[in-house]
Amino acid sequence: MTFESPIFELRQVSRTFGQVSALTDVSVMIHAQERVALLGPSGAGKSTLLNLLNGAIAPTAGEVRILGHEVRRLSPRQLRQVQRHIGRVYQQHHLVTNLSVIHNLNAGNLGRWPLWKAALSLVWPQEVATAAKALAQVGIPEKLYARTDRLSGGQQQRVALARVLVQDPIAILADEPIASVDPARSQELMNLLRDLCERTGKTLVVSLHDVAVARSHCDRILGLRQGRIAFDLPTAQVTDAHIRDLYVL
């Protein structure tokens, strides 16, 4: 599925939580098939930005458009229809550990499936071929019927990626997907994520702590500091001075 106009569009967006303002006056446009890294110190607003991009939270001021739809104008049902085109990967602990891998993969289908099919699938797994293919793509095809809580952290992260593949969204939002994996495996996971996006033409927005990974895997870097955009440049134009200023205490 392709989409012509900007995938994400933020106009003067602010978001506060009670008294704390997490994002202030952020304007960004992200187009199809871009790979954008979000960099910034802890608390800079990276997770808030990702949550705005899939409509999990609404802005306190400004306008968020996802796939051309203004988030605040959407009914809950319409929002869900938009959300099924936006896949999410988290740092960890976001798989349902009591379910086997196949059901976690099929959770990617929930935006498409009617309730009866979703419920039936828990007893009699549906569309197993799709799920098995996705799991093979992330390199652990033998774990299809394993219980998710028996997998290692790296394997769980692969399952999370496979779930996004099953969901087959237009864009993927990844929130520090490699923060809890060792360096070797984080390279592998990021390669996997980049290749999947490249091959299927998906847009990727990924928050990272590792500047080198951001440089090697993304073509645009967005620096966030204290809830504001510090810089928004193609990777080639990001200098060490940019990075230093971003993380300075």
Place this chain on the structure above:
Amino acid sequence: MTQASPSRRWSPPPLIRNPFQRWALILGAIVYLLLAISTLRIDVARIIQGLDRGSRMFAGFLQPDFVSRWTDIQAGILESLTMTVVATVIGVAISIPIGFGAARNVAPLPIYLFCRAWVALARTFQEVIIAILFVVMMGFGPLAGVLTLSFTTIGFLAKLLAEDIEEIDPSQVEAIRATGASWLQVMTYGVLPQVMPRLVGLTVYRFDINLRESAVVGLVGAGGIGSTLQTAFGRYEFDTAGAILLIIIGLVMVTEIASGVIRKQLQ
């Protein structure tokens, strides 16, 4: 700080400072207790008579008679088991939606308050009182018993299920919601799997409680082995009553062991 002199030992400060008030209260309580006991009309003759009857009862228990009323006993056991199974199934089926509704993290406020009110109502009264109500409404027999046990199952299971749901890992649910899943899909994929082992465990545990209670509610006319027991006592057939009690003990022990084993497997 100065050191306390050894002659003045520390003692806890009295609850009531004024010694006059304190002693007046203690004396008042003693007088009240004596007066209260005197109104009970404790009759030594009746106690002796009771002890005599008690010894005959125990003699009956020592020689339990399974045979002469066996058909009644058998019918009673079957009725109790049927009541337990039906009431547990109905009770659990109703408890699940109420339990979800009574969990603050998944239910909107009006539904939450409504379901909590139901749970509170179902937990207010003891089984026997509810059984009496249903016997008055539905007449004697197992229907009243089934309704009683179903009702009390809701109070027990919905409350514990709701508490369990309130303690689930929200990040797992968030990820399911982010796929564009509807509320019911989020419940079946994100919430239910997290509470399933406990739900099954609680159901088995409640089955065990319901079997025990089915004997109790029978005593007020709500059917089952309790009714058979009540009849046996009414006829002064202590040997039959003894047999019934032994059977109840056996049944309860078997289900308790079984439910313990099943719940351990689920951990």
